[in-house]
Structures are given as structure tokens and as C-alpha cells.
Amino acid sequence: xxxxxxxxxxxxxxxxxxxxxxxxxxxxLVNSDGNTYLNWLQQRPGQSPRRLIYQVSNRDSGVPxxxxxxxxxxxxxxxxxxxxxxxxGVYYCLQGTHWPKTFGQGTKVEIK
Amino acid sequence: xxxxxESGPGLVKPSxxxxxxxxxxxxxISSYNYWSWVRQPPGKGLEWIGEISRSGSAKYNASxxxxxxxxxxxxxxxxxxxxxxxxxxxxxVYYCANTWDVWGKGTTVTVSS
Numbered sequence: 001x002x003x004x005x006x007x008x009x010x011x012x013x014x015x016x017x018x019x020x021x022x023x024x025x026x027x028x029l030v031n032s033d034g035n036t037y038l039n040w041l042q043q044r045p046g047q048s049p050r051r052l053i054y055q056v057s058n059r060d061s062g063v064p065x066x067x068x069x070x071x072x073x074x075x076x077x078x079x080x081x082x083x084x085x086x087x088x089g090v091y092y093c094l095q096g097t098h099w100p101k102t103f104g105q106g107t108k109v110e111i112k
Numbered sequence: 113x114x115x116x117x118e119s120g121p122g123l124v125k126p127s128x129x130x131x132x133x134x135x136x137x138x139x140x141i142s143s144y145n146y147w148s149w150v151r152q153p154p155g156k157g158l159e160w161i162g163e164i165s166r167s168g169s170a171k172y173n174a175s176x177x178x179x180x181x182x183x184x185x186x187x188x189x190x191x192x193x194x195x196x197x198x199x200x201x202x203x204x205v206y207y208c209a210n211t212w213d214v215w216g217k218g219t220t221v222t223v224s225s
Contacts, residue, residue: 001174039212041158041212043158048207048215048216048217048218049150049158049207049209049215050215051212051213054212054213060213090157092157092158094158094212096211096212099171100160100171100172100173100174101148101160101163102160103157103158103159103160104157105157106157106158
């Protein structure tokens with residue numbers, strides 16, 4: 001199975017400051033079709049997960065542009081340019097290239 | 113916009129079978145390629161259970177493979193999860209999703225006698 005390793009697991013951030021989460025996979029996530037199926041999900045407290053980013057860097061509809069994704073191969077990053085109070089929650093990376101699909105452990109973002 | 117709603121018993125006895133259904137509304141289940149089940153034990157992260165294609169081909173997490181079945185019912189616009197021989201470790205919030213831009217609200221299943 002592809003292991004997805006996130007860091008840090010806890011991220012205290014000051015409002016208005018940037019935040020960055022790393023996700024590394026144990027194998028390349030480049031699919032045979034040339035696409036890289038790396039997603040970023042946000043789970044606010046008490047809510048179901050919501051996809052923010054798909055295929056590394058594409059924002060889903062309605063996702064604020066302060067969220068951005070980057071990376072390639074086995075190394076990926078989610079950045080929040082200026083953290084707002086509504087960004088509190090747990091962020092997961094999810095790979096959809098290989099079966100079984102696997103999630104990172106989650107990174108808890110909280111306000112300092 | 114497609115919406116998903118999980119339903120099923122909230123309490124299942126040990127060694128019993130967990131059966132959940134995900135109703136798809138606002139669109140046809142045949143309009144999307146894959147439908148998935150994911151679970152989240154209390155206070156823990158997300159675990160992929162498996163997925164089914166619109167043609168009915170299913171793939172499962174090997175850790176659950178001998179106990180899990182996912183099926184699709186196009187006539188009812190829904191798909192289902194069956195998990196047999198459940199134990200306390202199967203207690204979780206179970207989510208259905210359309211891989212991965214739409215998620216249900218989740219349903220809590222507790223395994224207890």
C-alpha cells in the first residue's frame with residue numbers, strides 16, 4: 001500500500017499568517033494516464049470532509065484562493081496564504097492513483 | 113449539485129452485519145465513474161473501505177476484503193455497503209462519497225451488545 005506521510009501533525013497558526021502542510025508518498029503518484037491523483041481534504045470540527053484541491057493543484061469550486069496546492073511525484077504541499085478562523089480543522093492528503101486509496105494521518109490546524 | 117445521504121442502523125451487535133445505503137439525489141448515479149465508502153473511528157483519521165464503478169466493478173481495502181461488499185442499484189439511484197462479522201473496532205462514522213468532490217454527512221455506527 002502507498003503510505004502517505006503528513007507533517008506537521010499539529011499546526012498552531014496566528015490569524016492572517018501563512019501555513020504550510022507537507023504530504024509525502026511512499027511511491028510516485030503519477031498515473032499511467034499521466035495525471036497525478038493527489039487530493040487535499042479539509043474536515044472542520046463536527047463536519048464531513050470536503051475536497052479543496054484535486055490533481056495536486058486544482059482548486060474545487062467555491063474554495064478560497066488563499067488555498068493552493070503544489071508538488072510532483074512523491075512530494076506535495078498545501079499552503080494557506082493567510083489563515084482565517086474558518087480554516088480551523090484537520091487537513092488530509094489522499095492519493096487516488098493506486099489501490100487501495102490511502103489518506104495521510106491528518107494535520108490539525110488551530111489558531112494560536 | 114449531487115447530494116448523498118447515508119442511512120442504516122446506528123447499532124450493530126458484535127459478529128453481526130453492518131448494512132448501510134447511500135442515496136444519491138440531484139443527479140444520476142450513472143453520471144459518475146466511482147462511488148466510495150470511507151470510515152472514521154472516534155477521534156481518528158480517515159480509512160478508505162472500497163469503491164464501486166458505475167458498471168458495478170468493486171475494489172476493496174485488503175484489510176477488510178474478506179468481510180466487505182459494495183453494490184450499486186441504478187434503479188434506486190443508490191449504492192450500499194455490507195460489512196460482516198463486525199467487532200468493536202468497526203465502530204466509526206461511515207461516509208459515502210463520489211470520489212471525491214461530494215460527501216455525505218456521515219452516519220455513526222456503534223458495534224456493541
